[in-house]
Amino acid sequence: QSVLTQPPSTSGTPGQRVTISCSGSSSNIGSKSVNWYQQFPATAPKLLIYRNNQRPSGVPDRFSGSKSGTSASLAISGLQSEDEADYYCASWDDSLKEVFGGGTRLTVL
Amino acid sequence: QLQLQESGPGLVKPSETLSLTCTVSGGSISSSSFYWGWIRQPPGKRLEWIGSIYYSGSTYYNPSLKSRVTLSVDTSKNQFSLNLTSVTAADTAVYYCARVPLELLSHYYMDVWGKGTTVTVSS
Numbered sequence: 257q258s259v260l261t262q263p264p265s266t267s268g269t270p271g272q273r274v275t276i277s278c279s280g281s282s283s284n285i286g287s288k289s290v291n292w293y294q295q296f297p298a299t300a301p302k303l304l305i306y307r308n309n310q311r312p313s314g315v316p317d318r319f320s321g322s323k324s325g326t327s328a329s330l331a332i333s334g335l336q337s338e339d340e341a342d343y344y345c346a347s348w349d350d351s352l353k354e355v356f357g358g359g360t361r362l363t364v365l
Numbered sequence: 366q367l368q369l370q371e372s373g374p375g376l377v378k379p380s381e382t383l384s385l386t387c388t389v390s391g392g393s394i395s396s397s398s399f400y401w402g403w404i405r406q407p408p409g410k411r412l413e414w415i416g417s418i419y420y421s422g423s424t425y426y427n428p429s430l431k432s433r434v435t436l437s438v439d440t441s442k443n444q445f446s447l448n449l450t451s452v453t454a455a456d457t458a459v460y461y462c463a464r465v466p467l468e469l470l471s472h473y474y475m476d477v478w479g480k481g482t483t484v485t486v487s488s
Contacts, residue, residue: 288471288472288473291474293475299480300478300479300480300481301404301475301478302478303477306474306476312476346474348470352425353425353429354404354473355414356411356412356413356414359411
């Protein structure tokens with residue numbers, strides 16, 4: 257099945273740098289761009305990173321994305337309490353559909 | 366400021382057709398720069414891409430849903446719609462509409478989302 261794999265949860269303390277991984281395959285991440293979405297409870301996802309490492313206007317530069325081979329990472333530096341949310345990676349797949357990771361819940365301790 | 370708003374029944378009976386509409390405000394659905402898409406999220410599960418449509422009617426569908434999904438666009442009302450036939454409890458989800466910048470498929474992403482609407486399939 258063409259899906260992306262993320263850790264279900266991660267945590268950090270204020271000010272810390274955390275990273276969230278996203279593992280795919282040659283049919284998606286390995287040959288396509290990766291995007292990241294941030295979702296707070298009971299709200300719609302928000303585009304956080306697109307084209308692997310591009311930030312939409314208004315997204316703080318504390319958020320950064322990278323890709324290597326069939327994996328990608330989202331890094332959040334200077335962690336803040338308001339960063340506590342679910343984070344999803346996504347990528348187009350050769351099966352002609354957009355595929356998503358299972359989401360990573362970030363807890364700020 | 367572009368806004369998208371989903372609308373439609375919150376409860377659909379099994380075997381019937383789920384119909385949702387997304388109204389676009391603050392911008393034109395006829396823009397040559399964007400596709401318009403649908404995504405859903407079943408309770409406690411990952412996001413699932415349903416498909417996207419261009420103002421001309423060109424579409425991309427999730428292969429796993431393609432036999433049951435139809436997307437359409439009404440440029441006069443600045444709306445696009447989703448029809449999902451033969452629904453079951455597995456189609457219970459929050460349904461989102463979104464804007465998709467027109468780029469190569471290898472760079473597909475959704476940059477503006479609606480707030481979502483909950484659809485429950487139950488008798």
